[in-house]
Amino acid sequence: MPDVSFEAIREEWARDSQLDLDDIPGEVVRRHQQHQKYLELFIQAREIATALTLKLKRVRRERYDYYMGRSDEVSPVRILKSEVDMYVDSDPEVIAVTAKLEAAKMQMDYLERVLWILKDRGSDLRTAFEARKFMEGR
Secondary structure, three states: OOOOOHHHHHHHHHHHOOOOOOOHHHHHHHHHHHHHHHHHHHHHHHHHHHHHHHHHHHHHHHHHHHHHOOOOOOOOOOOOHHHHHHHHHOOHHHHHHHHHHHHHHHHHHHHHHHHHHHHHHHHHHHHHHHHHHHHOOO
């Protein structure tokens, strides 16, 4: 499954979240299909977040070594050891990876909430079915 943008996922969920109460049996089937689709997207987002977490550790270590003068590159700035974390945290490479990681985490959180909604949708459909039976006098 190719990488899907967060915006595309939100747009798709806006469509998928609509219930067709005139076709409750069809909605039950669609619920399982949607759960599988969003579970796959959640797993993909988790894999991306894991890869970015590992990349962030590597980049932080490289930038730490750079600022401590342990790398092949020479830092143009002489800093105290107590300032290294501040420089590493504000380094453009670290910021870029951190931003991507936070975006992946946000996508994971969103997908987790979608999965919870889909899990609860069964009881919503049951309630709609019971209400329909009541309204029809069955």
